[in-house]
Amino acid sequence: MRHEPRRDHRGILDPARLRRGLRFRRYLPAVPLLGRYVEHYWFVDWTLTEPFTQRIVPHPAVNVVFQQQDGDDSGSAEVSGVGRRLFSTTLTGTGRVCGVQFRPGGFRPFWRRSVAELTDRRLPLDSRSSPGPVPPAQQVCAGSDEDRRRTLDDVLLGWRPVADPLADEAVRLADEIRTDRTVLRVADLADRHDLSTRRLQRLFLGYVGVGPKWVIRRYRLQEAIERAGSAPPDWAGLAADLGFSDQAHLVREFTATTGVSPTAYVRSLALP
Structure with missing residues (x-):
């Protein structure tokens, strides 16, 4: 059993620049059972005076991402399948992201069908694409890092993964x-x-x-x-x-x- 998340920067282009411009960190789930499926939780917070663009060479992993931008009452939640192309995102203003990177193969017990359906796709989490209840992004991304970690644990446990x-x-x-x-x-x-x-x-x-x-x-x-x-x-x-x-x-x-x-x-x- 792992006791801390990976410390490498694989997949992040120019990781030093990312850490200078944003507050980025990783955590393992607080519930040990979820470590069977989850690589880590990743949190990003930012307050920017000019746009910040980050490029990622994706891992062979599914991500679930909650994003809350100041001024946006609802935020967004999506499931992102394995991306085979370079991923680029531009952030502005003030906001936060709470993400779950699943271990390769680890999303299938939640999804319960071929994960290839998600490859190169990003879907809003709703009644059709979510394995279970989806709280609003502002709830997931609220509070301390420990609060966010526990909330993500609750979300994933509520999705009731099926042992496979x-x-x-x-x-x-x-x-x-x-x-x-x-x-x-x-x-x-x-x-x-x-x-x-x-x-x-x-x-x-x-x-x-x-x-x-x-x-x-x-x-x-x-x-x-x-x-x-x-x-x-x-x-x-x-x-x-x-x-x-x-x-x-x-x-x-x-x-x-x-x-x-x-x-x-x-x-x-x-x-x-």
Whole structure:
């Protein structure tokens, strides 16, 4: 059982700038049962004098997001499926977000049908798209961080997740891909667990929302982005370490995903 949320910045482009401009933090659920399904809760608060744009390379995970903007009495609530493209959002004024990032595969026990239905989609949480009652965003985002954490616990428990051994299997396999850098090919992962490649693909599509090959590539690319932010890497060596065919392959995927080349991204981190 984990006792604290992840501390890495994978998926966040220019994380230092985010932390300078916004108040960002993560928490685990207060109810241990929910850790079976939830990666972490994430909270963002801001008071801005000019617009702030943040870009994210999404994880292979479903998010539920409550947003409250000053001057908006109702706020908004949505479920966001796995996003295969770069996500960009612009914030203004004063507001707050309370989000739930589910573990890959962890939303299926709440959703109770194929999570692939949500891939590349963002749906307002209502009677058709929500697994259960949805409180207003201003209620979820009110009070201290501990208040918000407890409220999200209550929301998710009210959605009554249905235990599903296949969801547990998908969560374990996706976590293995994330944490074990030697997992570079779907066939190798299938052989390691005595599974057919076809079964592995069906499991990931139904429970994670994307195929295992995409998950492997996304996690390896997120690692490349994070390592570029800590120190300019040896790109050829990094490509080999992460399973890309060569440096040019890594550069193409990095550029296609982030919209900038690796060297341009590294230069951008030095800007104020």
